[in-house]
Amino acid sequence: MRKYEVVVAGGGVSGSIAAIAAARAGAATLIIEAGGFLGGTLTAAGVGPMMTFHAGHKQAIQGITDELIQRLQALGKSPGHIPDATNYTYSVTPFDAEAMKYELDLMLQESGGEVLYHTMLAGAEVSGRRIESLTLCNKAGLSRITADVFIDATGDGDLAAWSGVPFTKGRESDEQSQPMTLKMKMRGVDTEKIKAYIREHREDFPRMNLDITVMDSAARLSVAGFDKQFREAKSRGEISIPREDVLFFETSNPGEIIMNTTRILGKDSTDPWSLSEAEIEGRRQCRELELFLKKYIPGFEESVVVSTGPSIGVRGSRQIKGVYTLTAQDILSVKPFADVIAHSGYPIDIHSPDGEGTATDHLEWGAMYGIPYRCLITNEIDNLIVVGRCLSATFEAQAAVRTTPTVGAIGQAGGTAAALAVKEGVPVQQVDYKELQQTLVAHGAYLEV
Incomplete structure (x- = not known):
């Protein structure tokens, strides 16, 4: 030993x-x-x-x-x-x-x-x-x-x-824990197009407090918003994620973002069966989110998914x-x-x-x-x-x-x-x-x- x-x-x-x-x-x-x-x-x-x-x-x-x-x-x-x-x-x-x-x-x-x-x-x-x-x-x-x-x-x-x-x-x-999130990494995102949209539609980004100077001065993009698009997609049945907005962050590589938007409820990371179910549900939500982003969010038209996970995030x-x-x-x-x-x-x-x-x-x-x-x-x-x-x-x-x-x-x-x-x-x-x-x-x- x-x-x-x-x-x-x-x-x-x-x-x-x-x-x-x-x-x-x-x-x-x-x-x-x-x-x-x-x-x-x-x-x-x-x-x-x-x-x-x-x-x-x-x-x-x-x-x-x-x-x-x-x-x-x-x-x-x-x-x-x-x-x-x-x-x-x-x-x-x-x-x-x-x-x-x-x-x-x-x-x-x-x-x-x-x-x-x-x-x-x-x-x-x-x-x-x-x-x-x-x-x-x-x-x-x-x-x-x-x-x-x-x-x-x-x-x-x-x-x-x-x-x-x-x-x-x-x-x-x-004994309910915070929801898990499966992250999705995407490349080919046009961040300048996203910034331009935010400047023109500040009302869709209430969590960003409308202080655009911070966004313009930051070396990489962070976004919480697109509330209207997300809400409308939910009403049409295109989004089932139990969340109120879209949240993503640009990595150190320009044009590459990490999507922090999936939300998997009621799962227990100490139970392997429950954790396995969470991984599957996370991938389902990521696929749903990918289709939504490419269809409705400016800047994501030519984006591609690089990876999910590879393990679910547990809070x-x-x-x-x-x-x-x-x-x-x-x-x-x-x-x-x-x-x-x-x-x-x-x-x-x-x-x-x-x-x-x-x-x-x-x-x-x-x-x-x-x-x-x-x-x-x-x-x-x-x-x-x-x-x-x-x-x-x-x-x-x-x-x-x-x-x-x-x-x-x-x-x-x-x-x-x-x-x-x-x-x-x-x-x-x-x-x-x-x-x-x-x-x-x-x-x-x-x-x-």
């Missing part, structure tokens, strides 16, 4: 950054990843752009996550952080997904970390308050691996749940019950935490589990909230840290901290804490949060402490 100091289950954004951080801090680190590359939703689900690294003019998220973007910029594979032309949040960060896969491989290798691709978590052996080993499943069959500290970066909190950590699912009232499922549970009130009141390990300026952003509508609670302009270390650790397991969207938070709070820049910052904190726990030989609950904060800042993270 192989032994590491830190094993990260899941190579998404949070898990990748966690592993790089742990390895840079000197821990022998391994990522277990079900796919063939790192990056999670950004590279495996077609999600983009990243939003947001900022709170007003202040860059709230820096560190390893921002280093990844800087490396992509140097390669011409990202324009960096640019204004959000929909005026929903402060900035968006387009990127080339293929380049991101490669850079994450490089960053992990440079840190000294290892990765085991095409491998799934199949079980956990727990003794008392410790995870003793994991059972893995891949083409070689079943095997076991052990570590001093484990990081759950599965997105769904699989390792935590299988280790006996209590959790909630979805909305507290009925939420399990939330662990950690030492502390982050709440909406914590976020909106900008509650200070002595053990803060990351900041974010992204609002509470709830895509309705019931159908149309997106409920948003914005903070005051420029305000940013903190995420405490206690949301990453449990009361039950001494060698487990949980990073990513399945951290300890209420349904509403998770809707704010689930986006990729934020979970990247959380991942850096989790990986750094794991390395400190190994170094000091202490349970993760006893990691000195002041030392953790100092180490994070020394490695480029932004913290107001």
Whole structure:
């Protein structure tokens, strides 16, 4: 049985950054990843752009996550952080997904970390308050691996749940999660034609607040609107998607857009049957959307679909019950935490589990909230840290901290804490949060402490 100091289950954004951080801090680190590359939703689900690294003019998220973007910029594979032309949040960060896969491989290798691709978590052996080993499943069959500290970066909190950590699912009232979305990437889109239409029909773009100067100054296009066309198509039976408008973003490649408009309700990403149904429904909605765009939306006449997915995007499922549970009130009141390990300026952003509508609670302009270390650790397991969207938070709070820049910052904190726990030989609950904060800042993270 192989032994590491830190094993990260899941190579998404949070898990990748966690592993790089742990390895840079000197821990022998391994990522277990079900796919063939790192990056999670950004590279495996077609999600983009990243939003947001900022709170007003202040860059709230820096560190390893921002280093990844800087490396992509140097390669011409990202324009960096640019204004959000929909005026929903402060900035968006387009990127080339293929380049991101490669850079994450490089960053992990440079840190000294290892990765085991095409491998799934199949079980956990727990003794008392410790995870003793994991059972893995891949083409070689079943095997076991052990570590001093484990990081759950599965997105769904699989390792935590299988280790006996209590959790909630979805909305507290009925356990319904935010809808899933299958992204669709299209090329050959005439963005100048779209901009011209928006200038002449501002009434069809209420979410963009009619501030056209932001759209004109941004290096890439972001659009929320075409409300009239979408509504009329629904009335004719051409669109069945339970959503109120069309939302899409231009990638780092001009004329290439990611469509964020499908909405799959009532599915559970922790149930493989339900997840399979969601994938099928997502593709059906994408086909419906493609026909609508090419027929009714100026600029899409010559567009072609490049890809869908290849995996559906999941906004939420399990939330662990950690030492502390982050709440909406914590976020909106900008509650200070002595053990803060990351900041974010992204609002509470709830895509309705019931159908149309997106409920948003914005903070005051420029305000940013903190995420405490206690949301990453449990009361039950001494060698487990949980990073990513399945951290300890209420349904509403998770809707704010689930986006990729934020979970990247959380991942850096989790990986750094794991390395400190190994170094000091202490349970993760006893990691000195002041030392953790100092180490994070020394490695480029932004913290107001």
